[in-house]
Amino acid sequence: MTMVMNFRKNPKVYQLLSPNNFTNSYFMANKPLILVTHGWMVDGTSTSTQLIKDAYLDTYDVNVIVVDWRYVSQINYPSAATKTEDIGHKISDMLIAIAKHYAFDMSRVHLIGHSLGAHVMGSAGSELKNNGFTVGRLTDAARPFFEVPRLLKGFSANDAAFVDVIHTNIDFLGITNPRGHADFYPNGGYMQEPCCHSARDVRNNYQHTCAYYYFKESIRGNIFKAQKCSDFESFLSGKCVTNETSYMGEMCTPESHGKFYLVTKDPISFF
Incomplete structure (x- = not known):
C-alpha cells in the first residue's frame, strides 16, 4: 500500500508518505x-480517485492523500474483501503518526472511498476509534459480501463522527439498506442518468460508478438538494415536501x- 500526498500549489508534484519519516514533508x-481511495480491480x-482528488485541489486549499492498495484490490473479490481490514489498519497507523507528529485534530479528517474502498476507509475509522481517535x-x-454481517463487518455509522452514503445501483453492486448517519438515494438509488449505459455490466458498472461522479460534482459546486423521506415512492408522490432537506x-x-x-435532472457532464 502507498499513500501519496498531493498539493494545490503544484498539483503535478506529489510526495510518498511514511509513518516513520515526515522529514521535508509538505503536509x-x-x-x-x-484521504481518497479506489475500489476493486483498479x-x-x-x-474515481483522480476526479475527486483534482476537484478538491481545484476548489479548496486542503491536504489530499491518495491511498493506493492495488496489490490487494486486483485479486479476486472475496479475497480482496477479506483484506480491507488490514489495509484500513495501515491507514490508521499513518493517521495516528500524523496526529502525533503534527498535533493534528482527527476531526478535520475526511475519509472517502468508492466501492470496496469505502470499507477500507471504514476499517481505518474503526481502528482509529480503537486507539482513541x-x-x-x-x-x-x-455492496457485495457486506450486506451479510456474518461474513464481513463492512463499515457503519460508528466509524466516524459523521458518515454519509451515496447509494447508486442498489440491489446489484450498491448497498441497499442505510449504513450511515445520512443516506442519499439519487433517483431512488436505481437507474442513474447519465451513467446508466449498462445496468448489468459488472466490468464497466456505470451505475455503480455514479456515486463518485456525483461526489466530484458536489465538490465543484453543483448542488444536489435532497429531501428526507421513508422511501422513493413517497418522495415521488409528494408526501415528504414539508420534511427536512439536505x-x-x-x-x-x-x-x-x-x-x-432526490431526482437528478439535467445530466451534468460526468463523462
Whole structure:
C-alpha cells in the first residue's frame, strides 16, 4: 500500500508518505486532510480517485492523500474483501503518526472511498476509534459480501463522527439498506442518468460508478438538494415536501440524519 500526498500549489508534484519519516514533508497542519481511495480491480490512478482528488485541489486549499492498495484490490473479490481490514489498519497507523507528529485534530479528517474502498476507509475509522481517535467524516459505499454481517463487518455509522452514503445501483453492486448517519438515494438509488449505459455490466458498472461522479460534482459546486423521506415512492408522490432537506455530497452537514431522496435532472457532464 502507498499513500501519496498531493498539493494545490503544484498539483503535478506529489510526495510518498511514511509513518516513520515526515522529514521535508509538505503536509499543512493548519489545513483539513482528505484521504481518497479506489475500489476493486483498479488503483490510485483510477478515475474515481483522480476526479475527486483534482476537484478538491481545484476548489479548496486542503491536504489530499491518495491511498493506493492495488496489490490487494486486483485479486479476486472475496479475497480482496477479506483484506480491507488490514489495509484500513495501515491507514490508521499513518493517521495516528500524523496526529502525533503534527498535533493534528482527527476531526478535520475526511475519509472517502468508492466501492470496496469505502470499507477500507471504514476499517481505518474503526481502528482509529480503537486507539482513541475519531475522524470527522466518512463517505460512500459498496455492496457485495457486506450486506451479510456474518461474513464481513463492512463499515457503519460508528466509524466516524459523521458518515454519509451515496447509494447508486442498489440491489446489484450498491448497498441497499442505510449504513450511515445520512443516506442519499439519487433517483431512488436505481437507474442513474447519465451513467446508466449498462445496468448489468459488472466490468464497466456505470451505475455503480455514479456515486463518485456525483461526489466530484458536489465538490465543484453543483448542488444536489435532497429531501428526507421513508422511501422513493413517497418522495415521488409528494408526501415528504414539508420534511427536512439536505445536500448530497460535499455540502452535506453533520446535522443531516436519515434517508434522503432526490431526482437528478439535467445530466451534468460526468463523462
